[in-house]
Amino acid sequence: MSADIEHVKCLIIGSGPAGYTAAIYASRADLKPVMYTGLLAGGQLTQTTDVENYPGYPHGIMGPEMMENFRQQAERLGTDIRFGYVSSVDFSSLPHKVVVDERKTITADTVIISTGASAKWLGLDSEQKYSGFGVSACATCDGFFFKGEEVAIVGAGDTAAEEATYLAKLCKKVTMIVRRNEFRASKAMMHRVLNTPNIEILYNTETKEIMGDGQSVTGVTVINNVTNEETTIPVAGFFVAIGHHPNTEIFKGWIHMDETGYIKTTPGSTTTNIEGVFCCGDAQDHIYRQAVTAAGSGCMAAIDAERYLAAKEHVVTA
């Protein structure tokens, strides 16, 4: 085989909680996994601060530190972790072919996709500046830090509606910033929002700037896109819930996906429509999107890969 082509038993693409957990299990099952981390090694959690809802950390842990722990555990158990991004794949025949950094080709008996998803952001400088310091794209993860305080959330889809009602249980008041004069969310979710007394909805309203004192968020300036009236609302937290996009572009045309790009897996497993290709974590989950659910599905993917290889070996040797 040429120096630029390498064969592996199990290739893991992506390095969030799903990928690292798959790596831990695959290593222990002697699949000798090779992982390519992607450009954001450690995934979305490296962009958060405190994580308090991951079991096993009684005092919470910082997201980047937690992912470093995941990495060390996977490495200690034998995963070959490499920095690099997968630029294209060819799943037309076995073994699968994967190109890394547009130059190196890997052939793999099994591929575990754990490329995750990325939150959509408004694109404001102030949003970036206070990300992790009052600005968050996950109410379930960070809502707790704003207990008893006033917060704002932007978005009008099912996620925004669900997160606004979640926040309303913890926070004194939730201001929902909706850019049109109506919701996109389902009627049922919308009714829950409308029936929650401490949620105020600002329709036809867009976010102009997130205000802060250099350390944390203190308010948000919004503008009514009909009247052009500007208002600054004092808030301690600002939640962005305008959707996520799964990082699955490179698999388009090969793997079955839903209309928004989430990879379809067989319910109750991580198998995809392609033999020997498994998918776990946020790349296939637009509902739960938690580190712990991603980790759980990473474990499933490694077990599925191991059983797939064992079954193949059995057929060959039988």
Ligand code: NDP
């Ligand atoms: P959606 O794409 O459905 O909604 C995004 C929302 O954000 C829209 O209201 C959109 O406004 C708004 N938005 C987008 N860009 C901006 C911007 N720049 N400024 C202000 N607002 C913006 O994403 P969701 O994450 O809500 O949902 C994704 C999918 O997941 C959906 O299919 C949803 O049904 C599903 N889901 C289901 C749940 C459940 O069943 N429990 C829970 C959560 C999600 P506009 O309407 O004007 O375009």
